[in-house]
Amino acid sequence: MDESSINRTLVRMTQELIEKNKGVSDLVFVGILTRGSTLAYRMAAHVKAFEGVDIPVVAFDIKPWRDDLKDAKLPKPESFIDIQGKTVVLIDDVLYKGRTARAAINGIMCYGRPQSIQLAVLIDRGHRELPIRADVVGKSVPTSEKETVKVLLKENDGVDSVNIMDLPI
Helix, strand or coil: CCHHHHHHHHHHHHHHHHHHCCCCCCEEEEEECCHHHHHHHHHHHHHHHHHCCCCCEEEECCHHHCCCCCCCCCCCHHHCCCCCCCEEEEEEEEECCCHHHHHHHHHHHCCCCCCEEEEEEEEECCCCCCCCCCCEEEEECCCCCCEEEEEECHHHHCCCEEEEEECCC
16 A cells, blocks of 8 residues: 555545444544554544544553563553543554454553444454454455565654565565
């Protein structure tokens, strides 16, 4: 994907979220650091353009809830926005095994009880290890276990692109 196709995809994903939720009241975007949060801010800008509403956005560091990192410290609860009774849209760049999404859901639940949690991803590459699926998908990209999906975004990397690459042997 190039810059133009990424933008078109994010516009479509944003419109799909608006339709799915019958508007944007009580929506909160939670972007998983790093590129998920970049996408969340972009999608919030699209909501502002379409609906004239500022959606709260949180850049969320999920390290404390990952099952492969044992020394991460839990952040203070006051460092999060109010999600009680809201619809939280968890946003990430790539959905692969489902472990990042699971960690993010665990983390979100530490800050309150949302009405619901939805998952929106730019790329779904399959190969799930957990029963997690995205509610809104930009592109489904079949990959092998010997490949990786590299998402680059201007704000983080200086360029917008999505590439499938072979893993080094």
